[in-house]
Amino acid sequence: MANAPTIFDRRLLRVRRRRARAQGAADFLLTQVADDLAARLSMVMRRFERIVDLGTPGDALRRALGAQLAGPVIRAGDRGTGIAADVGPRVIADEEALPFADGSLDLVVSALALQFLNDLPGALMQIRRALKPDGFFLAAMLGGETLVELRQAFAEAETLIEGGLSPRVAPFADVRQLGGLLQRAGFALPVADSDRLTVRYASPLALMQDLRRMGATNVLAERRTVPLRRETLARAVQVYADNYSGADGRVHATFEVIWLSGWAPHESQQQPLKPGSARHRLADALGAREIPLGDKTGR
Numbered sequence: 001m002a003n004a005p006t007i008f009d010r011r012l013l014r015v016r017r018r019r020a021r022a023q024g025a026a027d028f029l030l031t032q033v034a035d036d037l038a039a040r041l042s043m044v045m046r047r048f049e050r051i052v053d054l055g056t057p058g059d060a061l062r063r064a065l066g067a068q069l070a071g072p073v074i075r076a077g078d079r080g081t082g083i084a085a086d087v088g089p090r091v092i093a094d095e096e097a098l099p100f101a102d103g104s105l106d107l108v109v110s111a112l113a114l115q116f117l118n119d120l121p122g123a124l125m126q127i128r129r130a131l132k133p134d135g136f137f138l139a140a141m142l143g144g145e146t147l148v149e150l151r152q153a154f155a156e157a158e159t160l161i162e163g164g165l166s167p168r169v170a171p172f173a174d175v176r177q178l179g180g181l182l183q184r185a186g187f188a189l190p191v192a193d194s195d196r197l198t199v200r201y202a203s204p205l206a207l208m209q210d211l212r213r214m215g216a217t218n219v220l221a222e223r224r225t226v227p228l229r230r231e232t233l234a235r236a237v238q239v240y241a242d243n244y245s246g247a248d249g250r251v252h253a254t255f256e257v258i259w260l261s262g263w264a265p266h267e268s269q270q271q272p273l274k275p276g277s278a279r280h281r282l283a284d285a286l287g288a289r290e291i292p293l294g295d296k297t298g299r
């Protein structure tokens with residue numbers, strides 16, 4: 001983990017999450033994702049007793065899970081998640097350096113937190129090791145299409161006003177990359193899929209205000225530290241309104257939610273067939289003519 005690049009300023013992330021809670025956090029997106037996670041978990045016919053909620057800000061996920069699980073949910077994360085003042089079992093820990101013993105957990109869940117880790121591959125490996133054999137991992141995180149409209153509006157505005165670009169919207173991973181990370185981490189039966197949620201706002205400024213109240217404004221380590229120029233902001237707002245508004249004048253914003261799931265390997269799980277052990281030919285299933293290696297079509 002020491003060699004992982006520093007993409008996010010996680011100290012600043014903690015500060016902005018605390019400020020968001022003090023201002024009255026906008027948690028509609030987190031509540032929606034927490035409800036969806038609980039619904040997905042309800043379809044897994046298993047009894048989970050040792051459960052960790054990793055890094056989820058606030059208590060939306062704990063509320064959504066309710067009495068669905070057999071054991072209490074241990075909240076784990078740094079102080080920026082707000083768990084220090086929460087009720088129930090909790091562990092103050094860095095999400096990139098988990099304090100759990102290998103093979104000690106039945107279930108790890110997380111909602112809208114893992115996208116801000118600098119070493120996501122390392123965290124996934126730690127989660128997999130912390131799970132008991134046949135333990136389950138289920139998480140939701142923001143994907144690469146999140147706030148694509150805001151990214152494009154600022155790119156155009158900065159190019160026109162300042163003659164260059166600065167990083168303003170996080171470069172979140174896409175679903176293919178995350179599926180590959182699950183495999184690399186050693187999960188069995190890994191699955192990555194995505195949902196796109198569209199939220200409508202009265203104006204681009206209303207969206208930016210909501211992002212502040214989510215604690216989700218720019219925390220990129222290489223962000224520009226000088227104040228944003230008024231001309232640039234005004235141009236970005238205009239570009240956004242011109243390109244991403246409906247007939248009623250309201251603008252839309254995209255949030256891509258990527259779902260990750262996988263199991264700690266266990267001998268009871270379905271295993272791939274050994275090469276050469278198949279009883280039926282793929283060509284027969286497809287109704288195609290098999291061409292032996294080395295032969296040419298038409299001969």
